[in-house]
Amino acid sequence: MSTHHPSTPRNLPVVLVPACSKMLGHHPFQAAGQKYLDAVRLGGCLPLVVPAAQPDDVNALLSLADGVFLTGSVSNTHPRHFGEDVHDTSLPLDEARDAWTLPLVREVLRRGMPLFGICRGLQETNVALGGTLYQAVQEQPGLMDHRSRDEDPVDVQYGPVHPVHVQRGGVLERVLGLGDLQVNSLHGQGIRRLADGLRAEALAPDGLVEAFSVPQSSGFSLCVQWHPEWRADENPASRKLLTAFGRACQAWRAAHHRNEDDDLAPET
Numbered sequence: 001m002s003t004h005h006p007s008t009p010r011n012l013p014v015v016l017v018p019a020c021s022k023m024l025g026h027h028p029f030q031a032a033g034q035k036y037l038d039a040v041r042l043g044g045c046l047p048l049v050v051p052a053a054q055p056d057d058v059n060a061l062l063s064l065a066d067g068v069f070l071t072g073s074v075s076n077t078h079p080r081h082f083g084e085d086v087h088d089t090s091l092p093l094d095e096a097r098d099a100w101t102l103p104l105v106r107e108v109l110r111r112g113m114p115l116f117g118i119c120r121g122l123q124e125t126n127v128a129l130g131g132t133l134y135q136a137v138q139e140q141p142g143l144m145d146h147r148s149r150d151e152d153p154v155d156v157q158y159g160p161v162h163p164v165h166v167q168r169g170g171v172l173e174r175v176l177g178l179g180d181l182q183v184n185s186l187h188g189q190g191i192r193r194l195a196d197g198l199r200a201e202a203l204a205p206d207g208l209v210e211a212f213s214v215p216q217s218s219g220f221s222l223c224v225q226w227h228p229e230w231r232a233d234e235n236p237a238s239r240k241l242l243t244a245f246g247r248a249c250q251a252w253r254a255a256h257h258r259n260e261d262d263d264l265a266p267e268t
């Protein structure tokens, strides 16, 4: 007999959130930003933070999940994954994250599992599928500087700074409708060549791809360059995006019979 307590959420979709490698003092940690975890919850899912894993762990980890949420990070995707040397050696990398998130993305999309990527999550997904990145968007002729300024207050850093134009016929039009969306911008890398088969979902005024989906994958997929997790509960567009992802994860859970009661509820 289940010992479920009504106040405990039951049958929430489980969403894997790959952690980032961080140094806290002299010691290495694996960490995920609270605002991302809150955003997964806002979408109606249960975040499961996963420390840096091995490619061979991907299938076992996905067997626990109903979706995957790739967070932003101050670290860059290593440029060797798109055939380049590091342009600015002063910028942080996270090869432990790269090593498993790139194969993770390919398997999630092969299975048709729901995928939501933010900022670095968009970049590593494009690279995982064979696309390339600008390592320094601001150094490209004709492109804007998409970075934030460390000296600005955090609400300014994550405040809206430019529009993105939603493209016709994709996920963003379905979820948000057509038109322009004001978004924040905190990135030095950006999409140079969109991987084959990806659908550009939104463009910045300088033409940079700021969101894409993966039509070949049977499930929900959306990666955005901006940060909808920032104050998501106050932003109607962010809430719609996160809710759409959460509903896709719920549908995955139901379709794969992962929403039956667990009679092996822990003894109290």
Ligand SMILES: N[C@@H](CCC(=O)NCCCC(=O)O)C(=O)O
Binding pocket: 033, 071, 072, 073, 074, 075, 076, 077, 118, 119, 120, 121, 186, 187, 188, 189, 190, 227
């Ligand atoms: N390092 C990459 C990706 C940028 C990014 O994800 N920024 C957010 C960092 C802080 C946070 O998690 O909110 C790039 O510079 O393009």
